[in-house]
Amino acid sequence: xxxxxxxxxxxxxxxxxxxxxxxxxxxxxxxxxxxxxxxxxxxxxxxxxxxxxxxxxxxxxxxxxxxxxxxxxxxxxxxxxxxxxxxxxxxxxxxxxxxxxxxxxxxxxxxxxxxxxxxxxxxxxxxxxxxxxxxxxxxxxxxxxxxxxxxxxxxxxxxxxx
Ligand code: SF4
Numbered sequence: 001x002x003x004x005x006x007x008x009x010x011x012x013x014x015x016x017x018x019x020x021x022x023x024x025x026x027x028x029x030x031x032x033x034x035x036x037x038x039x040x041x042x043x044x045x046x047x048x049x050x051x052x053x054x055x056x057x058x059x060x061x062x063x064x065x066x067x068x069x070x071x072x073x074x075x076x077x078x079x080x081x082x083x084x085x086x087x088x089x090x091x092x093x094x095x096x097x098x099x100x101x102x103x104x105x106x107x108x109x110x111x112x113x114x115x116x117x118x119x120x121x122x123x124x125x126x127x128x129x130x131x132x133x134x135x136x137x138x139x140x141x142x143x144x145x146x147x148x149x150x151x152x153x154x155x156x157x158x159x160x161x162x
Contacts, residue, residue: 005144006051013091013137020095020132027120030094035078036116037093038071043154045145048087052160055085065161072158087157088141092132096123099134 021028044052053060059081065072073081080086096113111123111131123131145152 006047006141007085009137009140009144010085010088010091013088017091017095017132020130023130024095024117024120027117028094029116030114033078034116035070035074036114037090038074038078038080040068040070040072040158042071042087042089042157044087044089044157045141045152045154046149047141047144049155049160051085052082052087052157056082060160061162063161065158068158072161088137092134095132096126096130097134098123098128098131 021030056063063081066074070078071080073086075081080090094114094117096111096117098109098111101108101110111126113123142152
């Protein structure tokens with residue numbers, strides 16, 4: 001398991017997410033400076049934490065984390081300081097999301113979208129392929145994690161700062 005495996009996954013996510021961002025650009029308010037999705041509670045698997053540690057050693061050693069209440073990696077202009085190597089979870093924000101929830105032995109499909117991007121066709125009406133499906137990439141990351149780190153521990157992003 002190497003950083004390049006994580007980078008390759010991020011590139012695939014990026015290509016797929018970009019297509020959906022173009023498809024939904026009429027309703028999407030996502031832009032630099034909007035940090036509504038950049039909450040303080042985000043966590044990543046060790047394999048993605050390693051990618052950030054490798055790429056931003058100086059920032060993590062000497063930088064100042066954003067004040068608690070928002071992601072530690074935001075700068076004073078509410079822009080992401082690790083944008084190029086941001087984790088998977090940050091790459092699908094703003095898109096219509098769908099996922100399968102198991103309830104009482106029954107699989108139920110749920111959908112959601114950022115409230116800022118609600119102005120458009122209801123997400124329930126979108127075709128499956130017009131939504132980002134949560135699950136497959138998370139499973140890939142979990143598999144990568146299990147190869148190099150036996151425990152599926154998740155790391156709070158804030159704790160990466162020294
Ligand atoms: S890592 Fe960057 S994109 Fe992800 S939540 Fe933090 S500031 Fe936002």
